[in-house]
Amino acid sequence: xxxxxxxxxxxxxxxxxxxxxxxxxxxxxxxxxxxxxxxxxxxxxxxxxxxxxxxxxxxxxxxxxxxxxxxxxxxxxxxxxxxxxxxxxxxxxxxxxxxxxxxxxxxxxxxxxxxxxxxxxxxxxxxxxxxxxxxxxxxxxxxxxxxxxxxxxxxxxxxxxxxxxxxxxxxxxxxxxxxxxxxxxxxxxxxxxxxxxxxxxxxxxxxxxxxxxxxxxxxxxxxxxxxxxxxxxxxxxxxxxx
Ligand SMILES: [Zn+2]
Numbered sequence: 001x002x003x004x005x006x007x008x009x010x011x012x013x014x015x016x017x018x019x020x021x022x023x024x025x026x027x028x029x030x031x032x033x034x035x036x037x038x039x040x041x042x043x044x045x046x047x048x049x050x051x052x053x054x055x056x057x058x059x060x061x062x063x064x065x066x067x068x069x070x071x072x073x074x075x076x077x078x079x080x081x082x083x084x085x086x087x088x089x090x091x092x093x094x095x096x097x098x099x100x101x102x103x104x105x106x107x108x109x110x111x112x113x114x115x116x117x118x119x120x121x122x123x124x125x126x127x128x129x130x131x132x133x134x135x136x137x138x139x140x141x142x143x144x145x146x147x148x149x150x151x152x153x154x155x156x157x158x159x160x161x162x163x164x165x166x167x168x169x170x171x172x173x174x175x176x177x178x179x180x181x182x183x184x185x186x187x188x189x190x191x192x193x194x195x196x197x198x199x200x201x202x203x204x205x206x207x208x209x210x211x212x213x214x215x216x217x218x219x220x221x222x223x224x225x226x227x228x229x230x231x232x233x234x235x236x237x238x239x240x241x242x
Contacts, residue, residue: 006176007137007209008106008186009144012115019045022111026050031194044192047110048147051240054085058094060121061101067129074138078146081233082240096145097121104176105137110147136206136226143207147239151208155190156201160217169215198238202231
């Protein structure tokens with residue numbers, strides 16, 4: 001069974017604090033408040049950084065130069081499509097703080113990073129530089145750090161998951177097993193943010209996990225997407241307009 005891609009998107013558990021941090025950073029995160037079909041609410045807000053700002057990205061555990069450069073190169077794949085600047089630094093002080101020692105791949109979603117204790121990482125990049133999809137995984141995690149959700153959780157995705165099988169697979173796998181609740185959050189629960197309104201579901205998105213045919217009903221699978229898709233570019237341009 002394929003388990004090519006191991007990523008946990010982490011959101012701050014307290015919605016009120018997450019909402020406050022998001023709105024404080026970028027008031028547009030509340031979404032259109034009048035005349036639209038959206039209301040300001042705790043449910044469907046976004047977690048985008050203030051447009052035009054510079055993000056300080058810290059390497060907390062100073063990986064070897066070549067490893068570090070590969071991370072920087074993968075992160076910078078987003079830059080042509082956003083109105084943000086990246087400033088990479090060594091040390092523990094950054095808006096985004098990377099650890100490469102944790103053995104997992106995960107990121108806080110956008111401004112949720114602001115709520116993490118300043119001594120702790122907001123992004124884990126356990127993937128090794130010799131992994132064939134190192135660049136893809138790092139780019140994907142930076143997509144989350146910019147505020148992008150998992151595309152397989154787009155409200156129009158309608159993936160025919162074989163849910164009992166998915167729970168079993170993730171509970172029993174050797175590396176980083178996760179429980180049913182974590183599976184729900186990371187695979188099944190649809191999102192309702194600006195993304196869902198701006199763009200349609202896109203199976204080619206780099207934010208879409210590969211989906212094994214073994215974990216779906218009928219004949220449905222999605223191969224790993226290695227490129228930033230056309231829709232990914234469109235979305236980022238809408239979220240961070242120049
Ligand atoms: Zn992910």
